[in-house]
Amino acid sequence: MSDDDTATADPLADVDPERHPVILFDGVCNLCHRSIRFLVRYDHAGVFRFAPLDSPVGQALLREHDLPTADHESFVLIDSEGAHQKSTAALRVARGLGLPWSLAWALRAVPRSVRDTLYDLVAEYRYDVFGKKDACEVPEPEVRERFAERALE
Template sequence: MENRENKHIIFFDGDCGVCNFWVQWILQRDKKNQFMFASLQSDFGQKFLGERKLDQKQFNTLYLWKVGSYYLIKSKAIIKVLNLLGGVYKAGGFLGQIIPTAISDQLYNVISKNRMKISNQKCFLPTSEERKKFIEV
């Protein structure tokens, strides 16, 4: 496992195909090695949720956390990830910032509510190099 200092940690539903697709997508594009990942179901994920008095049984929200700086949820987290990836993805982040959060979070909620239906439920098996980016896999 990599050192968590100065990393952006993405918390996701480890049982969700859409979430796992998103994790794979970020892994493939994280050329600056700036992200780490933890499932919300893991001890680390549960601790994160508990410390912030967030629901520890619902896993339908993506969180992005920078230790000592911030944590973002839903569409704001996705927009920040796109901006951090940079390049052409930053354009997507810019477009996301134009849309009011209430609207982008509403779209996020629709996808989240139907995520099990739209995912193909294939198991994701990270490579040994990618495993270093996971906290408590």
Template sequence: MEDYERKRIVIFDSDCNLCNFFVNFCIERDPDFNLHFAPIRSPLIQDILLNIEPRKNLTGIDIEKLRALNPSTDPTTILFYEDGFLYSKSHAVFRIANHLNGIIRILKFFRWIPDFITNTIYYLVAKYRYRLFGRSSTCRIPQPEDGIRFID
């Protein structure tokens, strides 16, 4: 078993200001270091996408499309890898929220709302994220105390 299979990895678009805000938000609410973070273009994530079993793709992710993902044109910008399973869109957000401290944990209850509603909201925010929140020309540089959370 690969070492990454034992980690909970938030996979994000490092060019997206909203995604970087979300990563910072998660770090602040995860004092127990439950979550790790990796940009979608990292070699580890590409390895995960190449080797994931179809049955572990729980939310209907098109793995072939993700393998060639261009984060600037594809709104699936937050993925969550946990226990060998890959989650996308609102499913990823709800699963991530389950590992955070504070009021944000209430999001885990939204997973009972039908997918067509939560994923439509997710899609609209993701589609317009660059217009609403801008784009970063540099990747987030982890603080020394957060360095072990980031996987390249």
């Protein structure tokens, strides 16, 4: 079996969340796409990888962590400590970006229920405010290399 066949058979063959945490995001959400561009710009070490929630990699990671594979209301961070959602995922990502973004990690002192209520409010209105695409678009080349989804190559 060639390397290409292995990657096709196992969408997680090239995914290593311990070395490169994976951010799963809504592939049609404009806010999510802007967030990914922001992360690529400020993740100077190139640590994070990205995959749409509905992609083979996204679906496999969701199943692996016993998370719902449909009706996505949160982006998900998969790292060495497991799966994280909503505000906790956002704060862990910010912590991984270094200063000044890592200062947001202090917000973990706010009760998760309060943080997640605010997160849910943004998530509920994200399409109304930021719009959405008809389909998940293939990212530009400088962003594409950071995707865990090999089907984009």
